[in-house]
Amino acid sequence: MKELRLMKGNEAVAEAAIRAGCDGYFGYPITPQSEVMEYLMYQEPHKTTGMVVLQAESEVAAINMVYGGASCGKRVMTSSSSPGISLKQEGISYIAGAELPCLIVNVVRGGPGLGTIQPAQSDYFQSTKGGGHGDYRLLVLAPASVQEMADFAGLGFELAFKYRNPVLILSDGVIGQMMEKVELQPHQPRFTKEEIKANTPWATYGKTDDRGRNIITSLDLDSHKQEKHVTHLAEKYQAMEENEVRYEEFQTEDAEYLIVAYGSSARISQKAVDIARAKGIKVGLLRPITLFPFPKKPLAKLATQVKGILSVEMSLGQMVEDVKLAVECKIKVEHFGRYGGIIPTPDEVVAALEQKIIGG
Amino acid sequence: MSEITKEQIRQPENLVYTKTKLLTDKALSYCPGCGHGTAHRIVMEVIEELNAQSETIGIAPVGCSVLAYEFMNIDMQQAAHGRAPALATAVKRLMPEKLVFTYQGDGDLAAIGTAETIHACNRGENITIIFINNGIYGMTGGQMAPTTLPNMKASTCPYGRDVVTMGNPLKMTELVAQLPGVRYVTRQSVHTPGNVRKTKKAIRKAFDMQKENKGLTFVEIVSNCNSGWKMTPIQSNKWMEENMFPFYPLGDIKVDGQLVK
Incomplete structure (x- = not known):
């Protein structure tokens, strides 16, 4: 049965995340995206799906909570707007380097600096060319409607786990704030412990006797190994270019x-x-x-x-x-x-x- | 009298110590004389005693112990500089049944990670923070740390820390002890066998409290950095006793949520 609602883009991405089986949201308030966390806090998904929603002390902490959660094989996300996304860049670089899946939402506002709280698309370079340090790419989805804000939450998680790579929903203040009719997808359960073990065997959920220890790191002091690792990342980005172009x-x-x-x-x-x-x-x-x-x-x-x-x-x-x-x-x-x-x-x-x- | 061979010595009845299986066989990258190796060992021994290898997630910092995951035979995550408490927050919230700890140095915990540390403490995250304080940035070559003592020399305060221009050393341990979410705070050392035993007991208490969902537990280990301090290991331990301990006195600061008078 179709479930239709009139929602803001920010609310739609939050509701869709709950329905996509998201395990954890970690955020920090910033205009024009604060409704994402407000909506989640109001819904109290920990009482229904068990999803954790936590207001962090900063965007820096929030993205590092995402790193911690993603390292456990969980579906985790954060959202922010331009100045906050700049603060997250360190964490995003580490997440990309450590090959962790996660969802990041940027409801873009005008910059540079504190800029303005009105909509803009001036974070294109930051989103598509890097943003943080090092050779890496995000898979960037650009919604043009409230419907796509909702649809891209599930799609974002799917692609993030497919490629073990952070996925960015690059929205803007118009899409985040405007209200439109949106068709919501049915609830998808959160990963079970068994699914995490089977689907993300690299995750840190406690070393058992049947495997070696799992380490999540973006560090390799051996430059030859690091070059090999970056080449592996490049192959992933190449695969995205071949398989994931949407227009x-x-x-x-x-x-x-x-x-x-x-x-x-x-x-x-x-x-x-x-x-x-x-x-x-x-x-x-x-x-x-x-x-x-x-x-x-x-x-x-x-x-x-x-x-x-x-x-x-x-x-x-x-x-x-x-x-x-x-x-x-x-x-x-x-x-x-x-x-x-x-x-x-x-x-x-x-x-x-x-x-x-x-x-x- | 015939000479005793190595093989004769290595008999089970002569065995007084074995390395815990929770340490890997990789040679430690720490300088000879450094306290990190001992601290690693006792943390892992406690986890072994608790039979908690499969339940434990450790978070490594940036600093000398950045490679802690090479030595600790458990699942680990390596955090960005200072961010370990944020990672641990998420890990524990998403898997409350696990034992979660961070292992951080003074630059990591008390400078760049001040916000993450204080707020994880203030939220009363049910995690354990192991804080190694040697008053210096060891890995980057002996720069001034937030915990460097007044007038103490480091490569970025070659004439000694001038508190007027460089600020006073930060006692993070006393600071976090004020927060209601923090339930156990202690300051220990690992420079003598007696102190090693006390510190191990403190780590055990911290992990036990975490298993009982008591809130955040915080164990500072005042340690030496003979390389950074430009001393021999013996000199550095003596210097630590004479200079670090008066400023960072050993002992419990908060027990079962109550500040120790």
């Missing part, structure tokens, strides 16, 4: 021009496509759903069809670099964005398309 195309069949946008910018751009089409401009939209791995191949294919691409982001232009790389600069690629917490209108997007791509 959506909208009115691209006959498109002469293309807009590339993710998250709330994609919602705005979809409306912009309708307005432009009504004016006779044949434009389509490609919405990357995974930002890493980035949909390079579909973009390269569309580059043989369209005359120019406009990358629409709520930033100074970050994803636009990946768009240029994907099409190998063979066609014109321009950026349009509002930033610092300002959300572009569909009309502004159409105007930018006309000026920068069609007329430019």
